[in-house]
Amino acid sequence: MEDLSPRKPPQLAIKAEDTSPVGENGALVWSTQEGRHLTYNENAGRYGVVGVYPALASVRIPDLVYNSFEELTSIGTMLLVQNSQFFLPFYLTEDRSISVMGYNVTTAPSTGSASVGIYNTQVVNGISMPYELMTSATGMDITTVGIKTATPTPSITLRVGVLYWASIHVSQNVTLRSCVPPSRMLLGLFTNPLVSLRITASGLVNPAPSTSNSYTGFSSAPILVYN
Numbered sequence: 001m002e003d004l005s006p007r008k009p010p011q012l013a014i015k016a017e018d019t020s021p022v023g024e025n026g027a028l029v030w031s032t033q034e035g036r037h038l039t040y041n042e043n044a045g046r047y048g049v050v051g052v053y054p055a056l057a058s059v060r061i062p063d064l065v066y067n068s069f070e071e072l073t074s075i076g077t078m079l080l081v082q083n084s085q086f087f088l089p090f091y092l093t094e095d096r097s098i099s100v101m102g103y104n105v106t107t108a109p110s111t112g113s114a115s116v117g118i119y120n121t122q123v124v125n126g127i128s129m130p131y132e133l134m135t136s137a138t139g140m141d142i143t144t145v146g147i148k149t150a151t152p153t154p155s156i157t158l159r160v161g162v163l164y165w166a167s168i169h170v171s172q173n174v175t176l177r178s179c180v181p182p183s184r185m186l187l188g189l190f191t192n193p194l195v196s197l198r199i200t201a202s203g204l205v206n207p208a209p210s211t212s213n214s215y216t217g218f219s220s221a222p223i224l225v226y227n
Contacts, residue, residue, distance in 0.1 A: 003026065066102070066147070067223035069166040070179050076224050077106045078178030085169040085205065087119065087130045087197045088221050092164075097157045098135065100227040102149030103168060104177035105142055112172025114140045115204050116224060119165040121127060128195070129215070130165035132207035138204070142174045145226065146214065166224045169204050176222040196221035 004171055069090040080086065101116045116138030137150035158164055168176075180195075197215040199205070207214065 008063050035095055035216045058061065059086055064227050066100070066149075067193060069224045069226065070221050074180040075223070076180070076220075077175050077177065078176055078220055079171045079175050079220060080168070080172060082112075082171065082173050083169075083202060085138075085167060085198075085199050085201045086222055087165045087208070087215075088195065088224060089128070089163060089165055092158050092160055094160050095157060097155065098226050099151060099155075100149045100225075101137060101152050102140075102147055102167075102207075102225050103145045103173060104225070105145045106177055107175035108143050108145050109172040109174055110143060111163045112170065112174065114142050114148070114171070114174070115169045116140065116150070117204050118156070118158070119166045121162075122208075124210050124212070127212050128163060129180065129210065129212065131210075132208075133167075133190055133204055133206035134164075135205055142170060142172065149225070149227075165208075165227075166221055167204065168224055170203060178220050178222050180220045195219060 024083065069088050098118065098140075101118075103114065115136060115138040116136050119130035120132050120134055122131035135152040135154055135156045137152040140150050141148050196216060196218045199209060199215055
């Protein structure tokens with residue numbers, strides 16, 4: 001009988017394939033027919049992809065010049081508590097340099113500030129979590145409503161199909177524009193996936209915690225924009 005064990009798992013109606021970061025072993029696969037899904041071969045888990053799952057991909061906010069790191073299906077508001085840091089996992093559909101990051105304040109405190117950044121990924125015991133702070137902007141305004149942006153430093157280029165984490169830290173309670181992504185069918189039930197993680201911190205941590213019980217999961221997320 002033929003030994004099938006060395007064979008790779010089947011791909012999902014592949015329309016286009018990107019071989020970054022390391023060619024065939026570890027390549028992430030973009031499938032337009034499957035509706036913005038990523039699939040992978042047996043080595044892709046090293047790069048933070050632990051299963052076939054809908055990708056959080058960049059989309060453009062209507063009537064604005066900025067993109068978002070979240071799927072904008074159900075848009076609302078979200079209270080970010082003082083000294084909270086949120087992490088939002090995302091993939092990009094193309095290589096992109098990040099020149100602007102920001103957020104949208106809907107209810108402003110009288111004092112305080114925010115910091116934003118982007119983290120790469122660590123995988124511990126098969127669980128993907130944020131890791132090192134790659135770029136950031138600090139001291140941003142939260143005391144007036146509206147979209148606030150800054151130029152993060154250092155300048156970085158993010159690669160297609162790689163798992164990153166957009167992050168925001170606030171020093172005071174503030175309400176931001178937020179979103180809840182569409183429900184997913186999981187084990188026969190419709191459910192909202194976890195789309196953000198939160199920790200308590202005095203500023204942007206570096207590195208991020210490496211234990212999963214350090215994080216609290218949320219099915220909603222503050223909308224972080226970029227350009």
